[in-house]
Amino acid sequence: MKEATGLKEIIKPENLAYRRSDVILDNTFSYCPGCGHGTTHRILAELIEELGLQPTTIGVSPVGCSVFLYHYLDVDIQQAAHGRAPAVATAIKRLLPDRFVFTYQGDGDLAAIGTSETIHACNRGENILIIFVNNGIYGMTGGQMAPTTIPGMKSSTSPLGRDVKTMGNNLKMTDIVATLEGTYYVTRQSVHTPANVRRTKKAMRKAIEYQKLKRGTCFIEIVSNCPSGWKMTPVESNKWMEANMFPYYPLGDLKTPAE
Amino acid sequence: MAKIRGSIVVDVEKCKGCEVCMVSCPTGTIAMAKEVNSKGYYNAYPANPELCIGCASCAIVCPDGVITVYKTKI
């Protein structure tokens, strides 16, 4: 492996401070440079490893950029039809209730075609974790408008910017599911800075641990970037996301269990 | 007083040159290479390795997990 290294005398096994989780397979992610999917995968993988869940995890991957989740995470995975992951996960969890079951979905998957499955799984309080990566655009298919695209935002199907009068406002799925009795823990995070990565990991750890309690659906939205779709560099996209997406999708817990 | 010193190892061929690690580094350790890797990306590398404090900010924010971090007290 071709490496660029710092001070060689410090590079010793006993000095190891951070390495990528073994639950991440050695395949190169197909994601664009700077895409939040990769970071989110890594956080999930670390938690699966740290919590000893690799033998009992079953994930459900969507249609979208992260359809190939099963090439990157070394756990059992089912690839689901577009939007249907919560239904697929419902059956898995009901038939194998002691496994850790999660869905991993983008905004087209969860907030457009899958709105019904998302709401109903949450309404029934299925004991699963739903990970919702929201970058306000359809990445995989080339940058079309999503239900979560913010007003005025340009995309290949809203070239003049999202026009609220004809296209409606951006749909805030996380806020909607937080109102349902069936959800137990609902939070919105991001992964674009180290501090946010740490907060996301903390939130996701809670969400994963809560599944053992069987008290309802845990839902974590990751507001993320799409440098390719937004036509910006990764660093620019993170700045743009902070300035423009966060006002519509503020970070923090929307629903926490009554302790 | 003991100082914490770090050292990062970047998997050059897996790096996609997104620069998020560079802007996350608190000490200015990281810069982007002047030559591309075999995929055509200007990969990250520890340009000022003596500044590294092993905080792992770069590694934890890296979308592709290409950075391994070591640190020690000196």
Place this chain on the structure above:
Amino acid sequence: MEKELRLMKGNEAIAEAAIRAGVDGYFGYPITPQSEILEYLMEANPYEKTGMVVLQAESEVAAINMVYGGAGCGKKVMTSSSSPGISLKQEGISYIAGAELPCLIVNVARGGPGLGTIQPAQADYFQSVKGGGHGDYHLIVLAPSSVQEMADFVELSFDLAFKYRNPVLILSDGAIGQMMEKVYLKPQKPRSTVVPEWATTGKGEREDRNIITSLDLDPDAQEQFNHKLQDKYNEIRKNEVRYEEFNCDDAEYLLVAYGTSARVCQKSVQIAREHGIKVGLLRPITLFPFPSVRINELGEKVKGILSVEMSSGQMVEDVMLAVNGKVPVKHFGRMGGIVTTPDEVVEKLKTLFIGG
């Protein structure tokens, strides 16, 4: 242990048989004329007795995707619906076939197209046998013609589904779903604890993770996979054809009919013979694989074949393909949910083939 004799509706028989066959999960949605399946299961509450999951999904689409999830875990799972709901499931069915998952889908067919009617029809033959969903795949299709077969076919379906890692469809209709007949039910079988080696159940002690997917962007690999599926369907064609014959030995005319139409035609054979016409009936039990070989054989001996189906004529095309032009093949059937009468069939046979 003894079989239990009950008087039941077709829909109820499927539900009870599913419980007794040790089915792991049923995911359904109400639609006439099959809502009794879901209702019966909810009332019976088999979760208490066997651990069978019964869930009313939010839509037929959600239900078929729940089946996909359960099947991916190697469980015996099923869903049921009627024609318009089966249309909704087609994407999911294609995924299940593409991922090579075993499952049972029950269609208690009604008249169409569109919202149609709640009366029985046989206009979903093409949908069941020729595709329905996108891509090159086939379902194994079983056509019951009695309440007993509704019950018996549940276990048979899962045996076939797991043998070939393929979805199975029971193509019934509103008449069989609603009618009450005697049915012998097998005793309760425990739910299986066998885990197929391909199922996603958590890595456990396994070296490699299991992946359930129907996606492959490499065209060479995808072509190989399609060949694999076709080889499978050829095996199914070779091994799993099922049919029943009535009075075919000396028949001069042949009726081909399935489901409710076969019940009608049994009487038609009797009536025709009373009028001195030697008619036989071949009742396909598997619509896929279709009993083409046997129909071809019978085609050598008879003067004409009448395909009797409650549709504009769908199975008739497979009968024509089977005899390959050797003998005239025609269709008769009412549409819109009307069930043909035995006399109507005999009259039509006379008109079409005997001239009066």
